[in-house]
Structures are given as C-alpha cells and as structure tokens.
Amino acid sequence: MSEDRKVGILGLGSYLPELGSYLPEKILTNKDLEKMVDTTDDWIMERTGIKERRIARADEATSDMATEAAKRALADAKLKPEDLDLIIVATITPDMFFPATACLVQQKIGARQVPAFDISVACSGFIYGIAIANQFIKSGTYKHALVVAAEKLSAVTDWQDRSTCVLFGDGAGAAVLGPVEKGGILSVYLGADGRQGELIKMPAGGSRIPATHKSVDERLHFIKMNGTELFRHAVKIMADAALQATQPLGLKAEDLSLVIPHQANIRILNAVAKRMGLSTDKIYLNISKYGNMSAASSAVALVEAVKEGRIKKGDKILLDAFGGGLTWGAMVIEW
Ligand code: ACO
Numbered sequence: 001m002s003e004d005r006k007v008g009i010l011g012l013g014s015y016l017p018e019l020g021s022y023l024p025e026k027i028l029t030n031k032d033l034e035k036m037v038d039t040t041d042d043w044i045m046e047r048t049g050i051k052e053r054r055i056a057r058a059d060e061a062t063s064d065m066a067t068e069a070a071k072r073a074l075a076d077a078k079l080k081p082e083d084l085d086l087i088i089v090a091t092i093t094p095d096m097f098f099p100a101t102a103c104l105v106q107q108k109i110g111a112r113q114v115p116a117f118d119i120s121v122a123c124s125g126f127i128y129g130i131a132i133a134n135q136f137i138k139s140g141t142y143k144h145a146l147v148v149a150a151e152k153l154s155a156v157t158d159w160q161d162r163s164t165c166v167l168f169g170d171g172a173g174a175a176v177l178g179p180v181e182k183g184g185i186l187s188v189y190l191g192a193d194g195r196q197g198e199l200i201k202m203p204a205g206g207s208r209i210p211a212t213h214k215s216v217d218e219r220l221h222f223i224k225m226n227g228t229e230l231f232r233h234a235v236k237i238m239a240d241a242a243l244q245a246t247q248p249l250g251l252k253a254e255d256l257s258l259v260i261p262h263q264a265n266i267r268i269l270n271a272v273a274k275r276m277g278l279s280t281d282k283i284y285l286n287i288s289k290y291g292n293m294s295a296a297s298s299a300v301a302l303v304e305a306v307k308e309g310r311i312k313k314g315d316k317i318l319l320d321a322f323g324g325g326l327t328w329g330a331m332v333i334e335w
Contacts, residue, residue, distance in 0.1 A: 007137045007177055008184030009130075009333065010144070011079065013072025014173040014303040026055040030166070037162035044166045045288075049266025053169025053291035055154045061095040063104035065172035066150035069299075070109050073146065073174035081109045084176075085142035087116040088132060090125025090149040090295040092202075092324065093156055094118055105148060114142075121192070122200070123262045123323025125149050125295030126173065126302075127331055130319075131188045133177045148174040149295035156202050158222035167264075168223070169291035173299025183334030186316070189244040190329045196233060200225045200324040234268045237322045239275035241330035245318060249332060253278040256332075258310055262321035263287035263297040272320075284310060294323060311335050 029052040030041035044050055056065060066089055074081060089102040102116035121128045126149035133145035150172035157168050204220035205211055215221065238261065246256070253276045261269055266287055273280045284305045293300060298321050305311050315335045322328040 005138050005140060006180050006182065006184040007134045008180035009175045010178045010180070011073045011075070011077025011176040012174065012303045012306055013069045013074070013076055014171070014300045026057070027052050028055050028169075033166055036159060037165060039162045039166055047265075047267070048167060048291075049285070049287050050166065050291045051288040054171055056152050056170040060152075062091050062093050062150045062152045062172070063095045063101045063108065065152070065170065066091070066101060066105050066148040066174070067108040069150065069172040069174035070105055070146055070148050073148075073176045074109070077176040077178070079144060079176060081111040083144050084111045084146050085114050086133060086136055086145040087111060087114060088129045088145065088147045089116075089118045090121065090129045090147070091118060091151055092120055092122050092125075092294055093152045101150070102148075111146075121295075121323065121327040122325055123264065123292070123294045123297060124190075124321045124325070124327040124329045125323070126175075126299040127319050127321050127329035128190060128327070130175065130177065130185070130331065131190055131329065134185050134188060137177060137179060144176060144178045146174060146176055148172060149299035151294040151296045153223070153292075153294055156221065156223055158219055160219075161222070163227060164223055164225050167292050169293050171290055171293040171296040171300050173296050173303050175299065175302070183314070186332040186334055187245045187249050188329070188331045189241055190327075191241070192325050192327045194325065196326045197324075198226070199230050199233070199326065231265065231268060233326060234264060234322050235271040235275065237326070237328045238262075238268070238272045238320050238330075241322070241328050242272070242276050242318055242320050245320075245330035245332050251316065251332065255316060256282060256318050257312070257315035258305060259283050259318045259320055260298055260301045260305060262323065263290070263301060264292045264322075297321075
C-alpha cells in the first residue's frame with residue numbers, strides 16, 4: 001500500500017445524555033457544588049468558565065459510555081462493527097486495570113477479534129489515538145480504525161476537594177478513521193515531559209501504592225493537582241504545539257477555520273488564542289456545559305462542532321491538547 005495514502009475521519013459519535021434516548025443523565029451545576037464544598041458559582045465561572053458538568057450513573061462505567069459513542073461513530077461513518085480492523089480507547093479511567101477497556105468495547109459492539117488496546121495519556125488521548133490509527137491506516141496495515149476517548153472522572157474526583165472537584169466531568173466521544181480521497185490528517189505533532197508528572201496524578205491504586213485501608217483513608221485514590229503550575233505549562237505547551245503542527249504545512253493561524261482544543265479552563269484557551277494571534281471566536285468552546293472530561297473533551301468538542309455546522313468540507317482545523325504526564329499533541333485535519 002502506498003506510503004502517502006490519505007487518512008481522514010469517516011464518522012463521529014459522542015455519548016452525551018441529552019443526545020441519547022435511553023439515559024436521563026445527571027447534570028451537576030455550580031449551584032449544586034456550592035452545597036457540597038466551600039465554593040461559589042461566580043468563582044467557578046470566573047476562574048474556569050465551567051457552569052455545569054455531566055456525572056455518569058453509579059452503575060455506568062467508562063466502557064458503557066465508550067460503547068455508545070462508538071456505535072454512533074460507526075453509524076455516522078455508515079460502517080458496521082465487523083468493518084473495524086483496530087480499536088483504540090484513550091482513557092485514564094478504565095473500567096478496571098485489565099482487561100483493557102478497548103477489549104470491553106470490542107465485545108459490546110460485536111466487532112471482530114481485531115487488535116484492541118487502551119492508551120493512557122490523559123487529556124491528549126484522543127489526539128494520540130488518532131495519530132496511532134493514522135499510522136496503521138497510512139501504512140496499509142489496516143483500513144478502518146475506531147478511536148474512542150472516554151472518561152468517568154467523577155469516579156476518581158475527590159468530592160471534598162474544592163480545588164479539583166469543580167473542574168471535572170464525564171463523557172465519551174469517538175471517531176472512525178479510514179482512507180480518504182482528499183485532505184484528511186495533514187500533520188501530527190506529539191510530545192511528553194515526564195519531569196512534570198507530579199503536577200497531576202492519581203497516586204494510589206497502581207503497583208507503587210496498592211489499595212489498602214490506609215491509602216483509601218488518605219484519599220490517595222483521587223486526582224491530586226497543582227493547578228497554578230499546570231496552568232502555566234498548558235498555555236505555553238498548547239501554543240507551541242499549535243505552531244509545530246501548522247508551521248511544516250506553511251499554515252498561519254488565520255488559515256485555520258477552527259481550533260478544537262482540550263477544554264481545561266477558559267482562561268487557558270483565551271491565553272493560547274492570544275499567543276497564537278488567533279481571534280477567540282475561532283476557538284471552539286463547550287467547557288461551560290461539560291467541564292474538563294480529559295481525553296473525551298476534545299473528542300466531544302469535535303463532534304459538537306461538526307454537528308453545529310462549525311466545520312465544513314475543505315476547512316482546515318487544528319486539534320490541540322495537553323494533559324497529565326505531561327503529554328501533548330496537535331494535528332491539522334482538512335475536513
Ligand atoms: N472555590 C472557591 N475558592 C477556591 C476554589 C473553589 N472551587 N478552589 C480554590 N480556591 C481558592 C484557593 O484556595 C485560593 O485561596 P487563597 O488565595 O485564600 O489561598 C484561591 O482560590 C486562588 O486559588 P488558585 O489555585 O491560585 O486559583 P487559580 O486562579 O489558579 O485557579 C484553577 C485554579 C482553576 C485550578 C486553575 O489553576 C487551573 O485551571 N489550572 C489548570 C488546571 C488544569 O488544566 N488541569 C487539568 C490539566 S490535565 C488534565 O486535564 C487531566
């Protein structure tokens with residue numbers, strides 16, 4: 001198969017309660033949070049841009065949301081589960097350590113026994129997943145790949161910690177990738193910096209600190225975060241990643257129709273737009289409705305932007321994300 005085979009997104013889907021007929025999904029508003037921790041709607045809106053977020057049901061795990069998103073993406077691509085050659089799930093909140101959530105999704109959607117694996121790169125997961133699928137399809141190894149980004153962050157959020165619990169939400173988005181005639185993925189830029197790994201992590205539950213009564217009592221199974229430092233890195237990293245993905249193509253900020261960023265904080269995104277010399281109306285935002293859904297954020301944002309008609313055939317868009325690890329990624333896609 002030729003090396004310059006073009007790869008694009010053939011279909012998209014997301015798991016969001018109001019889009020599905022089968023689930024009355026819970027909305028947790030800032031007003032609700034005011035009753036849980038010492039915070040205010042004004043503080044959360046002003047510091048983050050978040051108004052509300054979705055919380056999955058207790059009996060609903062990441063693979064359930066991922067499966068729904070996957071089915072919708074397949075339907076949108078007009079493909080069947082048996083057409084898939086590869087399944088990747090990006091998540092830091094898998095149903096369990098193993099089997100991989102991707103294997104659970106494979107079984108639930110009724111796909112063939114094709115390769116299925118998870119990737120753990122936090123908020124950059126959707127972009128990393130698309131980048132991996134792109135390589136397999138471009139090389140001719142596989143034809144159709146499913147990339148799902150799904151998170152149940154509410155399961156690892158400390159609901160007594162006001163500095164983190166106001167930020168996160170649950171959700172899932174999915175894309176089916178395959179060969180395209182024109183456009184598709186034009187550039188990919190990925191990176192990581194393990195030196196900054198301490199800035200956001202879930203300390204316990206792995207082999208370093210296995211679950212014990214003590215680890216649970218010390219609340220080590222929840223997200224711990226240095227928000228101020230992350231904020232600083234995020235602005236610099238996302239602006240730089242945007243440059244690394246656009247410059248090799250000779251593209252300037254004004255050539256982009258829309259930027260689909262990871263939705264961590266509206267102030268981060270405004271600062272990134274400023275650094276890029278981009279007007280803020282070219283940055284797609286849905287953070288007010290969903291908060292930070294880690295890997296799922298950029299996936300759901302892409303789905304919604306397409307549904308709202310913000311992305312049209314021939315548009316060049318930029319996906320741009322950073323997350324725990326630290327990790328980051330950006331890619332230009334011609335729609
Ligand atoms: N309500 C009211 N007050 C609060 C709250 C809250 N929910 N949370 C913190 N405060 C207080 C602090 O205690 C502090 O009080 P003090 O001045 O008396 O000490 C004050 O507000 C200011 O706190 P800061 O942490 O300095 O506030 P900041 O403006 O930095 O905003 C925030 C905090 C929103 C977390 C910001 O730093 C941020 O968004 N950082 C980036 C986080 C991020 O991107 N995380 C995810 C990346 S990786 C991933 O997504 C998996």
